[in-house]
Amino acid sequence: MIKYLLVFVAIIGIGYIFLPFVMEFSTPTKLNPLATSYVQGSVNELNMPNVVTAIVVTYRGLDTLGEVTVLFLATAGVGFLLKRKHDMVNHRRKCSEILCTGASLLTPLIVLFGVYIFAHGHLSPGGGFQGGVVIASGFLLLVMANISFHFSHNLIHFSESISGFIYVLLGLAGLVLLGANSFLDPRYLPAGKWLDIVSTGAVPIIYSIIGIKGGSELCSVIDSLQHGGTEL
Amino acid sequence: MMVLICGLLLMLIGIWAMLIKKNIIRIIIGFSILDTGTHLVIVAIGYVKHATAPIVDKAVNISQNAEGGIQVLGKVVDPVPSALVLTAIVIGLAVTALLLSFAVRLYKVGNSLNINDYEELKW
Numbered sequence: 001m002i003k004y005l006l007v008f009v010a011i012i013g014i015g016y017i018f019l020p021f022v023m024e025f026s027t028p029t030k031l032n033p034l035a036t037s038y039v040q041g042s043v044n045e046l047n048m049p050n051v052v053t054a055i056v057v058t059y060r061g062l063d064t065l066g067e068v069t070v071l072f073l074a075t076a077g078v079g080f081l082l083k084r085k086h087d088m089v090n091h092r093r094k095c096s097e098i099l100c101t102g103a104s105l106l107t108p109l110i111v112l113f114g115v116y117i118f119a120h121g122h123l124s125p126g127g128g129f130q131g132g133v134v135i136a137s138g139f140l141l142l143v144m145a146n147i148s149f150h151f152s153h154n155l156i157h158f159s160e161s162i163s164g165f166i167y168v169l170l171g172l173a174g175l176v177l178l179g180a181n182s183f184l185d186p187r188y189l190p191a192g193k194w195l196d197i198v199s200t201g202a203v204p205i206i207y208s209i210i211g212i213k214g215g216s217e218l219c220s221v222i223d224s225l226q227h228g229g230t231e232l
Numbered sequence: 233m234m235v236l237i238c239g240l241l242l243m244l245i246g247i248w249a250m251l252i253k254k255n256i257i258r259i260i261i262g263f264s265i266l267d268t269g270t271h272l273v274i275v276a277i278g279y280v281k282h283a284t285a286p287i288v289d290k291a292v293n294i295s296q297n298a299e300g301g302i303q304v305l306g307k308v309v310d311p312v313p314s315a316l317v318l319t320a321i322v323i324g325l326a327v328t329a330l331l332l333s334f335a336v337r338l339y340k341v342g343n344s345l346n347i348n349d350y351e352e353l354k355w
Contacts, residue, residue, distance in 0.1 A: 025233070029281045038311055051311040055311050060312075067322070078329050081334060195289075
């Protein structure tokens with residue numbers, strides 16, 4: 001009983017912390033100066049229509065690098081907690097007709113859609129992380145449909161580490177080619193035409209690398225969770 | 233404004249579930265709800281009245297200024313919170329997977345998902 005009371009007090013307290021924030025909040029009617037300069041800079045300096053991508057990849061690129069690291073750490077934690085054995089037996093039953101047929105039809109389309117999302121991240125809504133998650137969901141469908149499907153560990157680890165390495169290298173290329181204070185600056189490649197898929201410097205390459213990185217990380221999570229249920 | 237309040241309510245519900253539920257899976261669901269509420273709050277902070285997504289295309293008014301640069305006239309929402317939420321969603325997914333694998337591990341070791349059965353950290 002005392003526990004419920006304490007939880008109640010805690011919830012009320014947290015709600016009370018939020019109260020002044022809600023009371024004084026009013027939806028702004030115009031953009032603040034920082035966001036305005038980001039929008040203008042994305043359009044004029046980087047030639048990029050999607051301002052969110054400009055922030056994620058370029059202006060706050062270091063944050064994204066850190067985030068990829070956090071993703072890697074979480075994946076490594078999952079892999080560490082759910083170690084797999086090689087000679088494990090599979091207790092799952094065979095997939096139903098609908099799932100099997102649907103998976104064989106949809107998996108290539110989902111993976112292709114994921115590639116489309118991260119390749120067009122600088123032009124339209126989308127980007128590396130979203131594309132990677134979509135690709136991983138396609139592989140999840142494949143795993144659910146086929147009992148005998150196994151990820152190649154070497155391939156996953158190779159694509160994971162090589163894409164992370166290339167990401168850092170692309171960031172360092174900006175530092176080397178454009179001088180100091182330009183880590184992850186994509187402008188060492190030509191800006192290209194407005195709304196062209198090969199434009200905005202190195203951003204499509206960086207975002208594709210992030211997409212491959214995120215996709216392979218999540219595939220390795222799926223792999224660990226798939227095999228983790230059968231042994232200690 | 234509505235989105236902000238809903239997000240804060242979701243955060244409170246998530247914290248409540250994390251504190252009061254006994255089943256580890258439900259605690260993880262509570263964490264997920266807290267995560268989603270935080271995302272809603274961050275997105276609501278970045279919203280600008282009657283604005284569109286921060287993607288400069290036909291839906292946004294633009295004009296050429298004197299130096300040949302493009303001036304964005306139409307209203308767009310603040311892109312910084314959107315970018316933050318974009319990354320936070322993926323991190324939330326990875327952290328949820330990590331929590332679930334902890335749950336799997338705990339179930340194998342202690343053969344129970346009830347949080348009361350694990351008394352090592354109790355005082």
